Amino acid sequence: MAVFADLDLRAGSDLKALRGLVENAAHLGYSVVAINHVVEFKEKKQEIEKPVAVSELFTSLPIVQGKSRPIKILTRLTIIVSDPSHCNVLVACTHLDVDLVCITVTEKLPFYFRRPPINVAIDRGVSFELVYSPAIKDSTMRRYTISNALNLMQICKGKNVIISSAAERPLEIRGPYDVANLGLLFGLSESDAKAAVSTNCRAAILHGETRKTAFGIIATVKKPRPSEADDDSLPACKKAKCED
Amino acid sequence: MATLRRLREVPRHLLVCEKSNFGHDKSRHRHLVETHYHNYRVSFLIPECGILSKELKNLVMETGPYYFVKNLPLHELITHEFINTFVKKVFSLEPFVCHCVSASLRIPPSLCSCCALTYNTNIDEDNTAALLPNGKLILSLDKDTYEETGLQGHPSRYSGRKIMKFVVSIDLMDLSCNLDSKKYKRISWSFKEKKPLKFDFLLAWHHTGAEESAMMSYFSSYRIQEHQPKIAVSTMTDLQCPVLQSSELGGKPEVACGAWELLDWLGAVFSDVELNNEPNNFISTYCCPQPSTVVAKAYLCTITGFILPEKICLLLEQLCRYFDEPKLAPWVTLSVQGFADSPVSWREKEHGFRKGGEHLYNFVIFNNQDYWLQMAVGANDDCPP
Numbered sequence A: 001m002a003v004f005a006d007l008d009l010r011a012g013s014d015l016k017a018l019r020g021l022v023e024n025a026a027h028l029g030y031s032v033v034a035i036n037h038v039v040e041f042k043e044k045k046q047e048i049e050k051p052v053a054v055s056e057l058f059t060s061l062p063i064v065q066g067k068s069r070p071i072k073i074l075t076r077l078t079i080i081v082s083d084p085s086h087c088n089v090l091v092a093c094t095h096l097d098v099d100l101v102c103i104t105v106t107e108k109l110p111f112y113f114r115r116p117p118i119n120v121a122i123d124r125g126v127s128f129e130l131v132y133s134p135a136i137k138d139s140t141m142r143r144y145t146i147s148n149a150l151n152l153m154q155i156c157k158g159k160n161v162i163i164s165s166a167a168e169r170p171l172e173i174r175g176p177y178d179v180a181n182l183g184l185l186f187g188l189s190e191s192d193a194k195a196a197v198s199t200n201c202r203a204a205i206l207h208g209e210t211r212k213t214a215f216g217i218i219a220t221v222k223k224p225r226p227s228e229a230d231d232d233s234l235p236a237c238k239k240a241k242c243e244d
Numbered sequence B: 001m002a003t004l005r006r007l008r009e010v011p012r013h014l015l016v017c018e019k020s021n022f023g024h025d026k027s028r029h030r031h032l033v034e035t036h037y038h039n040y041r042v043s044f045l046i047p048e049c050g051i052l053s054k055e056l057k058n059l060v061m062e063t064g065p066y067y068f069v070k071n072l073p074l075h076e077l078i079t080h081e082f083i084n085t086f087v088k089k090v091f092s093l094e095p096f097v098c099h100c101v102s103a104s105l106r107i108p109p110s111l112c113s114c115c116a117l118t119y120n121t122n123i124d125e126d127n128t129a130a131l132l133p134n135g136k137l138i139l140s141l142d143k144d145t146y147e148e149t150g151l152q153g154h155p156s157r158y159s160g161r162k163i164m165k166f167v168v169s170i171d172l173m174d175l176s177c178n179l180d181s182k183k184y185k186r187i188s189w190s191f192k193e194k195k196p197l198k199f200d201f202l203l204a205w206h207h208t209g210a211e212e213s214a215m216m217s218y219f220s221s222y223r224i225q226e227h228q229p230k231i232a233v234s235t236m237t238d239l240q241c242p243v244l245q246s247s248e249l250g251g252k253p254e255v256a257c258g259a260w261e262l263l264d265w266l267g268a269v270f271s272d273v274e275l276n277n278e279p280n281n282f283i284s285t286y287c288c289p290q291p292s293t294v295v296a297k298a299y300l301c302t303i304t305g306f307i308l309p310e311k312i313c314l315l316l317e318q319l320c321r322y323f324d325e326p327k328l329a330p331w332v333t334l335s336v337q338g339f340a341d342s343p344v345s346w347r348e349k350e351h352g353f354r355k356g357g358e359h360l361y362n363f364v365i366f367n368n369q370d371y372w373l374q375m376a377v378g379a380n381d382d383c384p385p
Helices: A015-028 A089-094 A115-124 A133-137 A139-156 A176-185 A190-197 A199-210 B002-008 B029-034 B054-061 B074-078 B080-087 B143-149 B172-177 B182-194 B214-218 B259-270 B309-324
Strands: A005-010 A032-040 A072-080 A100-102 A127-131 A161-164 B014-021 B039-047 B066-073 B112-119 B128-131 B136-142 B165-171 B198-207 B224-227 B230-242 B292-307 B331-338 B359-366 B370-377
Touching: A005 A015, A005 A072, A005 A127, A005 A161, A005 A199, A015 A032, A032 A199, A089 A115, A115 A139, A127 A139, A127 A199, A133 A139, A139 A161, A161 A176, A161 A190, A161 A199, A176 A190, A176 B002, A190 A199, B014 B259, B029 B309, B029 B359, B029 B370, B039 B259, B039 B309, B054 B309, B066 B074, B066 B292, B074 B080, B074 B128, B074 B136, B074 B172, B074 B182, B080 B112, B080 B172, B080 B214, B136 B143, B143 B165, B143 B182, B165 B172, B172 B182, B198 B214, B198 B292, B214 B224, B230 B259, B259 B292, B259 B331, B259 B359, B259 B370, B292 B309, B309 B331, B309 B359
Parallel strands: A005 A032, A032 A072, A100 A127, A127 A161
Antiparallel strands: B014 B370, B039 B292, B039 B331, B066 B198, B066 B224, B112 B128, B112 B198, B128 B136, B136 B165, B230 B292, B331 B359, B359 B370
């Protein structure tokens, strides 16, 4: 049991469209959304644009329908690597420090999934992402989405799969229960399909958070600097060492 | 292929039908109504009836207020004062009175039962809390909250591949007997300091011989509002009704319809759907089960709110008495629907939400005091009792 999440809302240049997208997601019942910035990998050093600041988007976050809490907005970076010599699925699953591996739906997959690297990825906590908004737009994409998804399911047996929208416009996003039903078409069981929109998304978000911690157990928090007046009350040897 | 097979399957649901008579000693009707605590909608349908009798009308109007409190911390529900005022039933002192004292000194028991349920929380996504009239506080918590509260509970039966939902059950009657116990101290510490949880609550209180506005004054420091249940009334004309025979629960071809056909038909009537199976009807091609008769008029009343089981008992008794005088109607129905986001269905049986969170029951009361009882639950539910 976890709240419903949509981890792929495409960030365009238009803030107003993004705002409409997030409000629509809150209206449909998603409690967590992640704004996705997509970047093509280039050989030379590249500047990655700054992510959209949530305070810029909304002064007050929209309330999720059916709850009393506001929606939670995260940001996410996706890197597309087109050159297979740099990095292919095998490498991504086993070595790269990533949280999600996105399965392309715009074309038929040129390779078959193999069980060993997928199992390694599942053990490491890496999730596989399927998107459904291309399937809404075009019937050829629909066929590719379903066939690629079924290929993946045969190997990974429905574990660590998340389904998200990749929506650019408010009309491309669907409600969480509808997306769970779509998961049935992709080959997931009923409970796995519902987990694909809730529990597995939570696991992917936590996996991302643990990258800042030591083994997922110890985290550091910045301590607020004490003011000068408080310092005088403690003897010199007991003052915390702080960098100037 | 497994996917195709799965796509053809219907979500799991259970329907239990039984028949009995109200006069039987072992009839379970009272017990089943009283143990279904969180009732959202009560509807009754009386065929061949245009106006409601005075007694029924009064009962409908008096389904009692319910209260809505915003941001109530959970530790308020375990205070000694709350338990004594609203939860504890004060038993009659009769056993302690010496047998030589005359019966005129018998002290009537003051009975009360309090029911509470969190509002705006989804049972399959968020933490939910419910207070049952028997004094049990049930918490349905997600994994993170359960680990943070540090209370003892058990994993939910419908949790899926990874255990993500836990149920904690706290017996308030047991706690209030011994306020210095380690258990009470731990629960109090958990609710006040370790993980203070706050919810919006719907509350209802059944009491005899106590102040009317005790609940409003008790929670006056929080934003408490009193609400009256919404009542919707409609009279239908020329309604196709199935023919039923009280002895034939399963129906008899050409003679009477079965219990599940009646439930389907009742659903169609409540949704205000055409029963004619017209080919150009976009919404529904449902048609009334055969054999059926056409009834000149029928009275449908729906009460929506947070309704206590005691009020439903009174309504059921009054509907049984409907047939004390001869009436044209062969039967009347009383349907009760529970809250989709309640953590329990009957007694303390777990209730969950997969694609739908229905847990409902329906009485069909015949003119010879026979009745049919249908209880239906959805996918993530234990079997009805």
